[in-house]
Amino acid sequence: MTNLLLASTENIDNQNNQHTPLNDPEIAGVVAHINEEHLDELLGFLSAFTSLSTTELDLVDAQITDIYAEGIAIQTCLKSSEIQPAGAHNTSLHNQTFFIAFAAPIFQLDDLQAQYILLKQRADKKLGKKTIKLTKQVFEVQNSYRISKNMLRLELSMLSLSDTPLNNAAQLSNAKGAKNSTSVPTNEAGYAYLFDLEHNAMTNALMTDSTDGNKAGDYKTNGSDKENVRPARLHCYYTLRKAWQADDEIRAWVDVFLHGDTPGGNWATALQAGETVVTKREFPEKVEHLRDGQAVLIVDETSMPTAARLLELWNNPTPPLVICVTQDAGDQSYLDTVKMRSCIDNIGNDNSNTDSDTNNDCDTESRKDDRFTVLPIVTNQPNSGAELATLIDRELGDYLTDNPLQIDKVWGALEANTAKALRPLLKDRLELSRTDVVVKVYWRHD
Numbered sequence: 001m002t003n004l005l006l007a008s009t010e011n012i013d014n015q016n017n018q019h020t021p022l023n024d025p026e027i028a029g030v031v032a033h034i035n036e037e038h039l040d041e042l043l044g045f046l047s048a049f050t051s052l053s054t055t056e057l058d059l060v061d062a063q064i065t066d067i068y069a070e071g072i073a074i075q076t077c078l079k080s081s082e083i084q085p086a087g088a089h090n091t092s093l094h095n096q097t098f099f100i101a102f103a104a105p106i107f108q109l110d111d112l113q114a115q116y117i118l119l120k121q122r123a124d125k126k127l128g129k130k131t132i133k134l135t136k137q138v139f140e141v142q143n144s145y146r147i148s149k150n151m152l153r154l155e156l157s158m159l160s161l162s163d164t165p166l167n168n169a170a171q172l173s174n175a176k177g178a179k180n181s182t183s184v185p186t187n188e189a190g191y192a193y194l195f196d197l198e199h200n201a202m203t204n205a206l207m208t209d210s211t212d213g214n215k216a217g218d219y220k221t222n223g224s225d226k227e228n229v230r231p232a233r234l235h236c237y238y239t240l241r242k243a244w245q246a247d248d249e250i251r252a253w254v255d256v257f258l259h260g261d262t263p264g265g266n267w268a269t270a271l272q273a274g275e276t277v278v279t280k281r282e283f284p285e286k287v288e289h290l291r292d293g294q295a296v297l298i299v300d301e302t303s304m305p306t307a308a309r310l311l312e313l314w315n316n317p318t319p320p321l322v323i324c325v326t327q328d329a330g331d332q333s334y335l336d337t338v339k340m341r342s343c344i345d346n347i348g349n350d351n352s353n354t355d356s357d358t359n360n361d362c363d364t365e366s367r368k369d370d371r372f373t374v375l376p377i378v379t380n381q382p383n384s385g386a387e388l389a390t391l392i393d394r395e396l397g398d399y400l401t402d403n404p405l406q407i408d409k410v411w412g413a414l415e416a417n418t419a420k421a422l423r424p425l426l427k428d429r430l431e432l433s434r435t436d437v438v439v440k441v442y443w444r445h446d
């Protein structure tokens with residue numbers, strides 16, 4: 001069935017389905033990527049902008065079929081388990097196409113990201129969910145040091161006066177006491193920032209210029225100058241490992257996995273105390289499903305910071321199993337000093353840092369025996385590809401044979417091909433629903 005159903009009234013933009021094709025050869029790749037990695041967002045758009053009910057949405061999968069200048073076409077299809085026989089009455093949900101309109105038309109594929117983010121922000125707002133923010137934040141580097149063989153910790157502080165934490169976010173106030181819209185979440189695991197690597201390349205170029213005898217003010221950022229200092233990679237995602245309020249400032253850790261001569265690693269290694277780092281986008285991680293049930297966390301070096309914070313803020317009576325995959329045995333120690341929420345003392349979990357989340361509401365007495373189990377996997381090679389998924393699945397299978405556990409929830413973040421191969425293996429092995437298995441892509445091997 002290929003009827004075109006229009007989404008809610010706010011999305012009706014063309015009664016005749018005369019949408020403008022973009023005719024860009026890269027569209028197919030973008031569509032494939034969104035369909036593979038962003039199913040939950042597509043379902044969120046359907047939930048926020050169409051009349052489909054939560055019950056109906058539970059029965060379907062969704063995929064983008066095309067991207068037009070005016071919006072995206074999303075098609076529903078019944079999940080295979082729903083088609084026969086019980087779902088026969090739901091056939092109206094099969095192959096229905098919904099048109100979701102952008103706030104403003106796009107003229108080229110490069111404009112898609114901004115409109116897609118706007119759609120996501122509107123959908124999340126309607127659904128009462130935390131969402132992606134396009135905010136610029138400036139931190140100052142205080143220190144950096146290795147915390148395991150290949151993990152570099154950046155200690156950052158947020159410039160400006162601080163105020164009483166509100167809604168678990170440390171907020172800034174300006175000199176007149178007015179609230180600044182910027183905030184750093186102190187009580188959220190996996191909150192990610194897109195760091196602007198170009199900012200430091202530019203700043204370093206200016207510094208070099210001025211020490212060469214030119215006045216910094218004379219620096220002209222015209223096109224060719226910018227090209228000369230532009231790093232191979234303009235930005236990179238790193239997770240807020242932890243943030244807390246300290247006296248009159250916000251302190252934060254960001255842990256960067258160093259894996260050779262790469263733009264992100266080189267940027268982090270070159271940072272000096274007193275330099276600023278700038279972030280341009282930020283978004284929360286999808287971890288709400290971990291509040292109950294037996295969870296397994298599956299991480300490599302890039303997602304160990306998220307797992308560490310998840311454990312510190314663990315809000316589930318059952319401790320998780322953590323599958324920790326590292327290339328180097330020397331990075332397995334990363335989780336050694338991490339204490340689950342109920343075990344964190346009043347000084348913080350290490351380095352004598354005062355941790356703002358120590359006055360948590362957890363019942364320490366009843367949970368003091370909580371321990372999480374780490375299942376270490378050391379591969380001696382970069383942790384990517386479908387073979388790694390097979391290895392993780394096999395190790396999990398062996399563990400569950402020796403330690404019979406009913407796993408109810410999964411959170412993981414890995415390399416793209418590993419994540420893609422692992423999702424179906426886990427769904428089969430653990431017999432879990434789509435919403436209970438969240439395996440994110442944190443990086444791509446090339």
Ligand SMILES: Cc1cc2nc3c(=O)[nH]c(=O)nc-3n(C[C@H](O)[C@H](O)[C@H](O)COP(=O)(O)OP(=O)(O)OC[C@H]3O[C@@H](n4cnc5c(N)ncnc54)[C@H](O)[C@@H]3O)c2cc1C
Binds near residue numbers: 265303305444
């Ligand atoms: C939401 C989110 C949160 C993240 N949080 C963190 C974090 O807290 N800490 C962290 O270290 N990373 C984190 N990452 C991953 C990080 O953004 C990527 O690993 C990024 O690609 C690193 O950039 P790079 O310049 O080092 O390498 P790239 O420029 O991406 O690639 C250079 C080369 O290195 C290879 N490569 C890239 N990443 C890896 C890797 N992990 N292992 C082996 N080879 C690799 C590539 O295949 C390529 O050959 C996060 C990613 C996301 C999406």
